[in-house]
Every structure is written in C-alpha cells, then in structure tokens.
Amino acid sequence: MFGLIPKDEKFFDMFRLMGTIIIDGAQQLKDMLDDYSDPLTSQRAIKDTEHKGDSQTHEIIRRLNKTFITPFDREDIYALAGALDDILDLIDASAQRLVMYNVDQPTDDARKLAEIILNSCHAVGRALQHLGGKDADICACCVEINVLENEADQVCRSAISHLFDEEKDPIQLIKWKEIYETLEKATDKCEDAANILESVVVKNA
Amino acid sequence: MFGLIPKDEKFFDMFRLMGTIIIDGAQQLKDMLDDYSDPLTSQRAIKDTEHKGDSQTHEIIRRLNKTFITPFDREDIYALAGALDDILDLIDASAQRLVMYNVDQPTDDARKLAEIILNSCHAVGRALQHLGGKDADICACCVEINVLENEADQVCRSAISHLFDEEKDPIQLIKWKEIYETLEKATDKCEDAANILESVVVKNA
C-alpha cells in the first residue's frame, strides 16, 4: 500500500536538518559544562540554537498542514516534530537554570548527564538520517537511545540521592535537584522521539 | 473542499462561551490579587468558574463524539477543548496555592503575572470570537498571545531569580517558586491554544 504513496523527500530533509540543530545544541551544552568560564555567553549561544530549532519545527508543521499526502502518518510527523523541539527546549532550560541559579561550578554528575544527552542526540540525529532508508538502522539507533535514557535516569537518581544525603543547605538542594531533573528530562524527550520513530517503522513494515 | 462541509455553528458558539468563562476566571484571579482581603472567598469563586469550564468542556467533547462532520479537524477540536480547559485549571491551581500556602500578601511579580494572564485570556477569547470568520483576525490574536507568553516567562524567571538571591527562608522560597511557576504555566496553556488555532487556520487556508 505504501509503495503507491510518493515519498516526500522534503520532509526527510527537514527532519535531518532538525537533527543537526539538536546535535549542535547538545554539543554547546556539553562545552558549557566542560569549560564553565563564561556561562552567560554559553547560555545565549544555546538560546540561539533553540530559536533555530523553533523555526525549523514551524517549517515542518507549516509544510505538514499544506501537504495532502505525507511519507508517513500525519500525526506521527506532528508528534515527531514536537518531540524533537522538546529536546532542544530542555537543553535550553538546563542552561538557563545554571545561569539563573548562579551556579559557580557544575558537578561531575551534571557533566556526566550532558555527555549522555550529547550521545543520545547523536543517536537521534543518526536515526533521522536513516529516514526513508533501512528500518534496521533506525531501530538500532532507537535501542541505543533507550539504553542512554536508562543510564541518565540512574545518574540522575543517584545524584539526587547524594544531594539529600550530603547537601545541608536546602536552597542549594532545591537548585541542584531541579538542574539534574531538567537534564534528565532532555534524555526522556530523546526517548519520546525514538518511540515515535519505532512506531513509524513498525507501521510501514 | 472545505466549502462542501456545512460549518457547524454550534461548535463555534460553544467555544465562544468557553472563551467568556476563561476571561471570567482570569478576571477573578486578577481581582483576588488586587484586593487580597478575603482570599478564601476569592478562591472559591474561581473554583466555581473552573467547574463551569469543566462542564462546558464536557459539552464540547460530548457533541464532538456524536458529530460526524465537524467544522474543523476532529483532533483539533479535541485538542483545543483540552487546552482551553487547562487554562482554567491553572488559574484555579494558582488561586489554590495562594490559599493553601497561607500567603499573607501577593507580591508585585504575582500581580504582574495575573495581569498578563488576563490580557492573554482576552486575546484567546477574541480569537475564539473570530472562529468561522477572518483568518487574519485569529492570527493577530495568536501573535499577541505568543508575545504575552514570552513576557510572562521573563517576569517569572526574574521573580524566581530574585527569590534565590534574597529569600533566606527556604520554605518561603519553595512556596513562591511554585506560585510563580503555576501562574506562568497558565500563559503556556494560552499559547498551546493559540498554536492549535493557528494550525486550524493554516489547514483551512
């Protein structure tokens, strides 16, 4: 049945571009945490990337609303665009909280989470490159994203656990708990994107 | 294509009524913060309005489930009804927290946020009045809602930033952080409604 529907390569290209924007944002967040010399400037650069992601998401939705036949289910395109946009929103929200809470130096756990986010965004980007290609390649990326989300979940929980054991200043505890949770949510959003991609693959199989 | 589909004016009327209920709730919240002499009574009045909104939302969903041909996409009607209901839920949740946390006097930032919420709800109400009318009029309201959401976001972030700088009592900090975030979320929900309205306009263009 799907063979009769012309693959709209344009959608695939637009998602691929979105993938590279997400990787840029994740790389900037990792760089910010690795070299925390000028957090405000780093945060503004991430904000710019988030704006680029916003525009690209709007482009995809606009095209979707104007297109009658789509390469995969309309609601999946809509959901995927939303999930990808959410990844960048959470990366931006993490950077904002570091600045807003006047964080002096990031912790090792925060750096670990930024690295997992970057790896997960690379896997999302690779999955998007394979759109219209081999299903097995997409699925391999999705499995990787799931593993990384579990890893981030464990790092986050152990970081918050330590916080409650050791941090005696409740205001510091509030700040860091929220920073860890925001970072972890970025990997949740990668997983949301992976779930949508998996369901697209299964439907078209 | 859409010319062949009879516009079901009843849906438009139902959404317009929902718009006036939302404006009522937002006005009551602003009044509560401007004259904080009897917060419990104010909160109960807002709760009543929230119940009215609930009933109206149920009416819309019930009609949707019974209607075969709808004036715009079934899932957009569903999503719009949900987003409008969420606006009132957040207005109600804000009022509840002020009472539950025994807030003595609202802050200037809280009052500012209530004013932005009211302006945003007026814009939502106007957009709903234009349903079935000129697309440009709806879009103008949506742009306004987006601007107001950005404004609320900035007020909220600066309020929380000040809180962390100045509030030494962590329990007060927890209370106010949550009150600001709840108020800000009400404008997020207005933006969600605006996004759905914009997508309805684009699809039917």
Next chain:
Amino acid sequence: MFGLIPKDEKFFDMFRLMGTIIIDGAQQLKDMLDDYSDPLTSQRAIKDTEHKGDSQTHEIIRRLNKTFITPFDREDIYALAGALDDILDLIDASAQRLVMYNVDQPTDDARKLAEIILNSCHAVGRALQHLGGKDADICACCVEINVLENEADQVCRSAISHLFDEEKDPIQLIKWKEIYETLEKATDKCEDAANILESVVVKNA
C-alpha cells in the same frame, strides 16, 4: 456502522491483562506502606511489575500498528495503552521516592493515598473487564474513578497544607511534598484512563 466491524477480542484480552498487572502494582504499593519493614525489597517487586506493564504496553502498541481494523478508534487504543502504562509508572515512581529519600516510616496520609490508588486501580480493572460488554458498567466504573481522584486530591492538598504548617525542616518538607504529589498523580492517570474509556463508550453508543 460499528456492527460491520469485527470486534477484535484479542485487544480486549490484552487490556484486561494490563488491568490485572496494574492492580498487582497498586496492591504491592499498599502492602509496602502497610508493612514498611523492608522497603527496598518491596520497591524491587514493584519495579518488576512495572516492567511487566511495559512489556504488555509494547505488545498492545505492536499489535495496534499491525492491525488494520480495530475494535475502537486507533488513537483511543493508543491513548488508553499510554494512560494505563502511566499509572504503573507513577506507582513505581512513588515507591522509588520512598527508598531514594530514605523515608523511615510512611505517614497516615501516604497510606490513605495508597489505599485510594488501589481502589481506583480496581475500578480501572473492572472497567477494562467490561470492554466489549455493557456501556453502563464501564461508565459506572469511570464515575467511581472520578470520585476517587477528587478524594486523593483533597487528601494530598490537606497533607501538603499540614506539611507547610508543621514541618520545620525544609528538606523533609521537599521530600514529603514530592511523595504526596507523586502518589496523587497516580490517581490522575487513572482518571485519564477513565476519560478515554468514557469517550470510547460515547462514540460507539
């Protein structure tokens, strides 16, 4: 119209099984709070049940993606599977927080919430048993779930209110506020499931 569509009993069976898994998880959470002698072991047992729920959810989605004609709207099956999975996630998240925050003894309010969750999950399970049966039986369960959600909401709000009145240690306050909110969210997710079930009933009436 719906008479022409073969009822796919397999979907009903899969949802019924999911219902029993949810009841198991809710019972384990109640048992954990009633006999808090070995919280870590209790939490691991709940985690196992949550994994079972995950697998069952994947089974349902997989079958959905492979099935052309479904016993009720495709998007409702998808939404229902997601809502049911969320119930178990919140039960698991509640148990995790008790362990992660080194809670010594659960409070009466936490025990009350666990009991409401169990009652609500029993009602969800019963509604799922009635899938494909009498609409009135499903609706009766949904009404019950709504009542229980309101009850949980009141217990949660009064518990948090007391917390702010009496708990002088902000770190304890942060822990318990989040535990109560997580427990209460489990009943919200039951209500989400009930809303979807009600809309399925109305559509097919």
